[in-house]
Amino acid sequence: MDFELSADQQLLLTSLRTLLQPFRSPPIGAHGYVQYSEALQTELAASGFLEVASQPGYGLLDAALIVEEIASCPVSVEAAASALVAPLANQAASPMAIAWALDVPVRFLTVAKTVCLLRQGSWFIGSPDAKNVRQVESVVAYPLATLGAAPSDAVIVTGSTAEAITRRALIGIAVESAGLMRGALEQTVQYAKDREVFRQKLAQFQAVQHRLAEDAQLIHACRSLAFRAAYQDDDKSARVACLYAQNAMRKVIYDCHQFTGALGLTLEYPLHLWTYRLKYLQGEGGGKAEHAQRLAESVWELPNRMEPQRRTKRC
Amino acid sequence: MEFGWTEEQLALRERVSAFLRDELPDDWEHIASQSPGSQAMTDFSRSFCPRLAAAGLLIPHWPAEYGGRDASTWDHFIIGELMWAAGEPRGPQYYNVNWIGPTIMQFGTPEQKELHLGRIRSGDVVWCQGFSEPSAGSDLAALRTKAARDGDRYVVNGSKIWTSYAGLAEYCFLLARTGSERKALSVFLVPMDRAGITVRPISSVVGDGDLHEVFLDDVEVRESERLGAEGAGWDVARYALNYERVGIPRYALALRTLDRAVAVLMRDDNFAPVARDAAATAYAACEAAKLLVYQVVDERAKDAPATGITSMARYAVITAEHRVAEFVLDWTPHLFVSEEEPMVATHHKRAIASGIAVGAAEIHLNLIARNVLELG
Numbered sequence: 001m002d003f004e005l006s007a008d009q010q011l012l013l014t015s016l017r018t019l020l021q022p023f024r025s026p027p028i029g030a031h032g033y034v035q036y037s038e039a040l041q042t043e044l045a046a047s048g049f050l051e052v053a054s055q056p057g058y059g060l061l062d063a064a065l066i067v068e069e070i071a072s073c074p075v076s077v078e079a080a081a082s083a084l085v086a087p088l089a090n091q092a093a094s095p096m097a098i099a100w101a102l103d104v105p106v107r108f109l110t111v112a113k114t115v116c117l118l119r120q121g122s123w124f125i126g127s128p129d130a131k132n133v134r135q136v137e138s139v140v141a142y143p144l145a146t147l148g149a150a151p152s153d154a155v156i157v158t159g160s161t162a163e164a165i166t167r168r169a170l171i172g173i174a175v176e177s178a179g180l181m182r183g184a185l186e187q188t189v190q191y192a193k194d195r196e197v198f199r200q201k202l203a204q205f206q207a208v209q210h211r212l213a214e215d216a217q218l219i220h221a222c223r224s225l226a227f228r229a230a231y232q233d234d235d236k237s238a239r240v241a242c243l244y245a246q247n248a249m250r251k252v253i254y255d256c257h258q259f260t261g262a263l264g265l266t267l268e269y270p271l272h273l274w275t276y277r278l279k280y281l282q283g284e285g286g287g288k289a290e291h292a293q294r295l296a297e298s299v300w301e302l303p304n305r306m307e308p309q310r311r312t313k314r315c
Numbered sequence: 316m317e318f319g320w321t322e323e324q325l326a327l328r329e330r331v332s333a334f335l336r337d338e339l340p341d342d343w344e345h346i347a348s349q350s351p352g353s354q355a356m357t358d359f360s361r362s363f364c365p366r367l368a369a370a371g372l373l374i375p376h377w378p379a380e381y382g383g384r385d386a387s388t389w390d391h392f393i394i395g396e397l398m399w400a401a402g403e404p405r406g407p408q409y410y411n412v413n414w415i416g417p418t419i420m421q422f423g424t425p426e427q428k429e430l431h432l433g434r435i436r437s438g439d440v441v442w443c444q445g446f447s448e449p450s451a452g453s454d455l456a457a458l459r460t461k462a463a464r465d466g467d468r469y470v471v472n473g474s475k476i477w478t479s480y481a482g483l484a485e486y487c488f489l490l491a492r493t494g495s496e497r498k499a500l501s502v503f504l505v506p507m508d509r510a511g512i513t514v515r516p517i518s519s520v521v522g523d524g525d526l527h528e529v530f531l532d533d534v535e536v537r538e539s540e541r542l543g544a545e546g547a548g549w550d551v552a553r554y555a556l557n558y559e560r561v562g563i564p565r566y567a568l569a570l571r572t573l574d575r576a577v578a579v580l581m582r583d584d585n586f587a588p589v590a591r592d593a594a595a596t597a598y599a600a601c602e603a604a605k606l607l608v609y610q611v612v613d614e615r616a617k618d619a620p621a622t623g624i625t626s627m628a629r630y631a632v633i634t635a636e637h638r639v640a641e642f643v644l645d646w647t648p649h650l651f652v653s654e655e656e657p658m659v660a661t662h663h664k665r666a667i668a669s670g671i672a673v674g675a676a677e678i679h680l681n682l683i684a685r686n687v688l689e690l691g
Contacts, residue, residue, distance in 0.1 A: 001389070004613070009316065209680070210684065216627065225603055225606060231316070231318045288592075292591060293595070300581065
């Protein structure tokens with residue numbers, strides 16, 4: 001066990017942070033629900049950061065570190081699928097969209113060059129046909145669209161590679177969630193330090209301190225579990241990381257909005273750019289119910305697979 | 316950043332596991348279902364710890380000059396993790412090897428080291444920790460027990476409360492006030508048979524043998540029994556707490572308890588999806604706690620100063636313990652009150668103290684707020 005970043009990892013993150021610096025500042029003034037940054041997407045593509053997992057001397061953990069850092073920014077870009085899944089899909093063109101089903105909102109589909117569609121345990125990977133992509137307007141801070149049919153040029157991936165793609169997609173959810181929660185908490189903590197109520201800073205109230213402290217612990221654990229999942233690249237740790245993150249984010253989202261009050265609900269304030277991506281991820285990949293069932297089967301070697309009681313479509 | 320064990324660590328894990336398989340008797344779980352400070356557990360520790368010492372597994376982390384093997388922090392931790400998962404057969408003596416001995420090594424006189432370290436490393440002595448008082452728990456510096464200087468001795472008056480293992484302890488690691496300043500405290504190594512010491516057990520839901528009141532009425536303590544300089548008690552205590560910053564790896568027994576409860580549900584064909592959901596959630600909480608504790612060990616192994624990760628790990632452990640305890644109450648409530656799985660009820664007794672003893676949960680949140688988030 002060694003929880004320190006290696007010198008290479010520190011250098012990687014330092015370089016990435018330099019690239020991300022112009023994108024750290026939240027947009028000034030009123031802005032829309034979504035802040036997709038084509039500029040950052042382009043810079044990341046040119047920089048090679050999203051291909052780090054395929055570089056000699058680097059691996060999936062390094063890719064996860066990058067995805068988490070990117071997610072802590074208030075702008076939305078596709079990074080997780082490109083960095084974590086693409087290496088299993090012949091380094092398919094980026095940006096990539098992960099569609100867990102047809103006719104459900106999919107992140108980044110409107111800008112994706114590659115879509116991975118899950119159908120009955122197999123992944124259909126190809127270029128999204130524009131005629132099958134329908135944009136969805138929502139309050140979520142990701143660009144969303146639905147996919148009406150599998151890509152006409154799809155390569156069908158089955159078996160253990162398909163399982164690995166699923167696993168990498170779940171790791172991506174956990175890692176991205178950790179970064180989003182970190183960004184949301186940092187924003188909220190600063191607000192609490194600045195905001196004065198009842199003649200003292202909001203951050204001086206112990207009730208506020210305790211809840212933010214709990215959030216800090218949850219987020220640190222989310223990051224740790226997500227990085228472990230990337231390092232181990234196995235189903236059990238991926239499910240643990242996803243389950244923990246999708247449970248933890250409920251409290252983090254709630255607390256961040258409670259402490260920023262009405263201001264935090266506005267589009268002029270950047271909090272939603274993190275929390276309304278988290279809300280989308282809360283049910284991604286089957287949601288915590290799915291992860292809990294699969295994790296229980298794995299941990300206790302259960303012979304019979306039981307489906308969680310879901311009536312809604314999977315996102 | 317790495318998340319795996321080395322070959323040597325895996326070998327140690329197997330060696331300790333094999334020792335436990337071979338040395339724990341068939342009725343161990345019924346013994347372990349009693350408190351670490353109970354007569355049964357204390358008696359068992361007096362036979363188990365010498366065997367553990369003979370196998371080189373009681374104090375391997377101690378410096379060679381004190382009978383150890385300079386084993387790594389990780390080796391020390393691995394042993395402790397497996398011991399706790401098994402129900403802690405070292406009983407009250409885990410205190411001694413984990414922090415009392417190391418603190419005496421750090422601050423003790425040659426005579427104190429001669430007197431105490433030998434018996435600790437042979438697994439043959441029980442200590443108690445005289446810290447908390449009726450008016451000083453989380454706010455330890457508010458303690459009132461006073462050690463008044465009288466020539467080459469002190470006269471101690473006051474009382475301690477919640478003192479684990481005091482009923483059967485031979486020595487007390489006592490923190491007392493030797494000056495008027497808030498942190499003018501000193502540590503004394505006091506024989507529990509000294510005149511003027513009265514111990515009263517406190518019955519509780521955490522089991523008998525663990526909680527006591529200790530009354531000190533004109534107890535004479537020699538200067539030679541003071542550990543460290545007069546007035547340096549706060550630093551001594553902080554050293555002890557910092558050395559022991561990892562704390563008890565409570566998630567280890569929690570995971571085992573969860574396995575037991577799930578096994579009962581599976582046996583009874585009663586492990587429904589909703590129960591699986593709760594079990595998996597509790598499992599994830601334990602995994603999170605484990606990973607954060609490992610980070611504390613990593614800091615300790617690198618001799619790095621304690622950071623906010625210590626409190627985050629402690630808080631995560633508390634959460635995990637309670638999740639598992641609640642799972643048992645929700646899904647296998649009969650195990651809480653029956654003898655069917657004694658360690659399940661035992662876990663509950665230990666878990667309920669998890670957020671209260673050795674730093675209350677709310678104190679850890681204060682520390683996270685201050686040290687990690689820089690609030691207030």
